[in-house]
Amino acid sequence: PDDPDIKVELNRQYKMEVVTFDGRTFESSLEVLLDVPQPTDLNIEFFIPGDSLTVEKWLRLYVTTPTNLENQNPSRLRWDIEEVTKITDSPISTNPSRPIDPKTCYISSLHTTTKVLVIDGSEFENNESQYFQIIESQIKSTYSEGLYLNVFQESLSEEAYEYWANIAAIIAKNGSMFDPPAGKIFTNFKNTVDPVEDEVFGYFYATTQKLKRIYISPDDMGNPRFYCPPPPLVRNYPLECEDCLSVPNSTTTRPIWWVE
Numbered sequence: 001p002d003d004p005d006i007k008v009e010l011n012r013q014y015k016m017e018v019v020t021f022d023g024r025t026f027e028s029s030l031e032v033l034l035d036v037p038q039p040t041d042l043n044i045e046f047f048i049p050g051d052s053l054t055v056e057k058w059l060r061l062y063v064t065t066p067t068n069l070e071n072q073n074p075s076r077l078r079w080d081i082e083e084v085t086k087i088t089d090s091p092i093s094t095n096p097s098r099p100i101d102p103k104t105c106y107i108s109s110l111h112t113t114t115k116v117l118v119i120d121g122s123e124f125e126n127n128e129s130q131y132f133q134i135i136e137s138q139i140k141s142t143y144s145e146g147l148y149l150n151v152f153q154e155s156l157s158e159e160a161y162e163y164w165a166n167i168a169a170i171i172a173k174n175g176s177m178f179d180p181p182a183g184k185i186f187t188n189f190k191n192t193v194d195p196v197e198d199e200v201f202g203y204f205y206a207t208t209q210k211l212k213r214i215y216i217s218p219d220d221m222g223n224p225r226f227y228c229p230p231p232p233l234v235r236n237y238p239l240e241c242e243d244c245l246s247v248p249n250s251t252t253t254r255p256i257w258w259v260e
Helices: 158-171
Strands: 017-019 024-027 039-048 059-066 074-089 104-110 118-120 129-140 147-156 187-193 211-216
Touching: 024 059, 039 211, 059 074, 059 118, 059 147, 059 211, 074 129, 147 158
Parallel strands: none
Antiparallel strands: 017 024, 024 187, 039 059, 059 129, 074 104, 074 118, 074 147, 147 211
16 A cells, blocks of 8 residues: 555455575466455354473454355455463563563464464355364463454455365375375566476465454453463563563554553
8 A cells, every 4th residue: 555556456366586696596486366255253162282391371363254155156264363462471580679560462473273274265155254173272371461363364365265175185195104295385477588397386376355353351261371470380481471562573662553
């Protein structure tokens, strides 16, 4: 939106050109920018894994969403999930007579997962909203002062869907002899100058994003132990506890949507 030379419109096609430091030029194929349905609801379920030796809670996140837009073909969907945590630091003063006041930060990070979930809306028989599990995660001490999960729903072209489905299939392999052999992940980038095949990883696609967020309170999570200060036996004092602003994507300004 800050570039006046690029007009972004739905159903138009876009591509990316990359020039490397050694002068090679790569260009992606054209990808259509598709609209995406708005998710209607998010729900949390807490559980304790059956094989767990502790009673620590885990959480599952479910999204409810239509799989198509009105009067349009079914959508192919994937999700990015952002965690926003609230952490109050506990800096250590070198002068005991002059303690350093703690401050509260709001830290954003992309939720990491060992699973990639993509959905092809054409697999569902009707236009009713569907219910999908998109997260299964252990509750961490960084959640001790509250957690927001921001869910960004994306719409994929047929080729982008195939790329993410291949990624998901490789990540899901369990190493069994019955697994199909892992193949090379395809890319839509090509070297436009030198016909020599380069090892290119990644895929360019265009998407809109629709946002839905949910707040999870410490009480709901069983009041996990505060992250700061850490337990006495922790050898290295966490950077977040010394100065929570030193962490990437942190701010002391509370987001306007952060409501406890």
